[in-house]
Amino acid sequence: MMFCFQCEQTAGGKGCAKVGVCGKQPDVAGKQDELTCALVGLARAAQGKTPDKNTDALVMQGLFATLTNVNFDGSRIDELKSLVQTEKAKLGGVADLDSDTLWQGDPDIVSLRSTLLFGLRGMAAYAWHARALGKNDDEVTSWLYHGLRAIGEEHSVDEWLGLLMEFGQVNLKCMALLDEANTSSYGHPVPVKVPTTIEKGPFIVITGHDLHDLKQLLEQTEGKGINIYTNGEMLPAHGYPELKKYPHLKGNFGTAWHNQKKEFDGIPAPVIYTTNCLMPPLPTYSDRIFTTDAVGYPGIEHIPGDNGRKDFTPVINKALELGGWAEDKKLTGINGGSALMTGFARNTVLGVADKVIDAVKTGAIKHFFLVGGCDGARAGRNYYTEFVKKTPKDTVILTLACGKFRFNDLDIGEIGGLPRIMDMGQCNDAYSAIQVAIALAGAFNCGVNELPLTLVLSWYEQKAVSILLTLLSLGIKNIYLGPTLPAFISPNVLNVLVEKFDIKPISNPEADLEAILG
Structure with missing residues (x-):
């Protein structure tokens, strides 16, 4: 049995109770709840102490992994929970939040508590991307701990509303931090017309949000005869001067995330997921899907990171093996347009x-x-x-x-x-x-x-x-x-x-x- 109502498509507009509309299985949903409650325990243990940067990163990654359409791999969730418990033990033994009470109680309190938790998950993802580019904000990081502790505490309705407004202000600082991280690394975006024609020959599709991953992929494919195409939320990358200077960053493949089963089926190229939104891949293309960072799916090859550095060789080899299309392929948006503007x-x-x-x-x-x-x-x-x-x-x-x-x-x-x-x-x-x-x-x-x-x-x-x-x-x-x-x-x-x-x-x-x- 599971319960999840964090996304817009939740079953019946009330909550997924048997299996997630997103494809999340009940055991994984339970593991994600346990991870969330372990993170509350870690935040409690950290109160009055100074966690190190690795602990901060674990809090960000743990929250990130519980976002919708990010991590479907129960073993990876278990691994994160184990790391959280280890860090908590270093800081002192404090009880985790009871996962049975996470979604229970007065409906209005559950509503407010859930709203804060879901906001924290979103902010943690932004903080994680900024961290990958060497940018941190002590107030943002501290508030992740503060917010997690609040999840396990009793508050009046007015107090919850106050916490939500306080969170909103901190999230503004987090978005400013990520803006600074992106623009200081890649320049300020400029307007650019992005083609949707896929040129013949080997190519890789990269989707998600992480510009640091894209930069590394561009560096590692330079001079190899492989073209790179963005998908979904990666489209705005074309506007950044330090990314658009790579001539093999060619254009954009496909549309939004929910069309991926149709658009990726039969594609003669690999797809690398840097963040959400991953849908359970069809067998017809699952052998060419790769994940990295917080993203995970059982049986899908994962590209690990080593202090932020990644080796995309498996993705590159798959692109060369598949070879791409023999002729240029003209794609269009959902309304038939063939070029997109961003920047x-x-x-x-x-x-x-x-x-x-x-x-x-x-x-x-x-x-x-x-x-x-x-x-x-x-x-x-x-x-x-x-x-x-x-x-x-x-x-x-x-x-x-x-x-x-x-x-x-x-x-x-x-x-x-x-x-x-x-x-x-x-x-x-x-x-x-x-x-x-x-x-x-x-x-x-x-x-x-x-x-x-x-x-x-x-x-x-x-x-x-x-x-x-x-x-x-x-x-x-x-x-x-x-x-x-x-x-x-x-x-x-x-x-x-x-x-x-x-x-x-x-x-x-x-x-x-x-x-x-x-």
Whole structure:
């Protein structure tokens, strides 16, 4: 028996109780709960002490491994739990949280506790990526321990809400840390058109979020006649100068994560997963799948790390063995478009802020929409495609994360030489969107909620939860959220969020646009 309600596609909109909709088996779900409770025990043992950097990394990796669609390998989860218990013993014997009580109790308390836990899981993933590039923030790391201890404590509803808002502010610092890590390592993203044609010959598809892994793969394949193609959340990598300088970083393969079984079936090339979202691979292509970092799946070859360095030789050899396609293969997005734009992060957008401000003042731009977040397979996500299609021509669409694959191949024109769709990057690049919003509010001498800006967000997993909490902690209101509301948000907690932040469930594109634009 299992229980899991952390993702948007959870069974019946209530919780997976037999097997995960994602493919997670009950034994693995149980092991992940045990790992979570062991991490609470480690956080308790660390209170009043100074854990070393290896312990910090273990906390990050342990939380990361419990995200949806990351690690399906029970033996790897057991290994992480064992390492956690060893570290806890070094710090002093303290009891773990009882896994039987993790999802039990007053529904509102369970809701608030779960929301904090899922946020912690998302932030831990961001902190892990920053750490890979040598960037750490003591406040962020300390809050992972603080938040884990809070999971095992009793709090009033008001105290839980206070913890969630405090977490949101710390997650903003974590996203800023990762932004600094990426831009100091690879430069600030610049706008670039990314082809979707796969050239003949050997190639590798790399998916996930970890730019450090991509950089190592590019270094190790240089001069070997192997082309590299991004997939999913790795698409924004093309905008970074220090990555795009590699001529064999050719373009983007496929669309969002939930299409991988169709898009990877029969592919004459290996795929390396650096993070979520991994779906249980079909037998027809499982022999060409590789995982690394926190990602794992039984029977799939894993590329280990040695102090951050990885040897991708098995992936490279598989690419040479499979050989790729004999002729160029033209792929398209879900709407038939054949080229994608990315690279409109904060540095680029703020670099043309004067044009944007003038366009608003002259009426050339009437409204901004941030349409972004996670994609998924549940029916109803075509809402976001239709929403973008129906936006007036005097509006701009900012986007980020893999939800953009619903519409990022559309050509909906330009305003003053700027494309109406601007891809700001990965989910963590919500930091860029926040900085742009703050800068625009400063330019117009108003609050962010007074800007002609509406957030229309889609969610699937726990990084989206952490970002939403950050937005709420900043006091941002009138967020449209879908395609469904989280199952872990109880009716009473939802009422509080609606009353305090005016969160709105999406309805249909026409009605929502009319409500927003009047």
